[in-house]
Amino acid sequence: MMMARGNMQTDILSLEADVASARSGFACIFSSSDEYEHALIIERAIVVQADHKAEQRTMEMKVNGDTFTLSDDRHTIQGTGKLFGPAWQWTYFKAEFVAENGARIEDENFMTDPSAVTARKKISAPDGKVIMFMDVTMKTITPQMFEILSRALLNK
Secondary structure: OOOOHHHHHHHHHHHHHHHHHHHOOOEEEEEEEEEHHHOEEEEEEEEEOOOOOEEEEEEEEEEEOOEEEEEEOOOOEEEEEEEEOOOOOOOEEEEEEEEOOOOEEEEEEEOOOOOEEEEEEEEEOOOOOEEEEEEEEEEOOOHHHHHHHHHHHOOO
16 A cells, blocks of 8 residues: 555654653652561552653562562552562562563662662563563652652642
8 A cells, every 4th residue: 555655754753753652651759668567568659651640559568588479559460579688678679570461570679779779670461572671760769758749749
């Protein structure tokens, strides 16, 4: 099938815009609290999608020695992982999670610097085909700053 040059150019520009939008991804801020007495790590994330919609998500990591199980408040992901380093001062973890749609996430977090966390995630389709890799660096902010930012992002 032949297309007029003007339509083909429009189609290409439209496709490029769709790709750029898909790659714009999302932004997150995280709050983490360690509850030693309950052997629990709670992560709250404010996720801002490419369309600027923001929502809060909460993950719980139940710790047992140097391993943990993970689940979220929406029951959309679950998994297990291993912690490395001194207890409750871990410097690294490696985990694998499975989303409700069957996607697999291999997650490594490097926590040796108290001012930042670096993570690498490998995301695969249910058939095992790698979809993407994500490298993430998160800077530390105070709990008060997290609350300010989360209220602003969630319009509360």
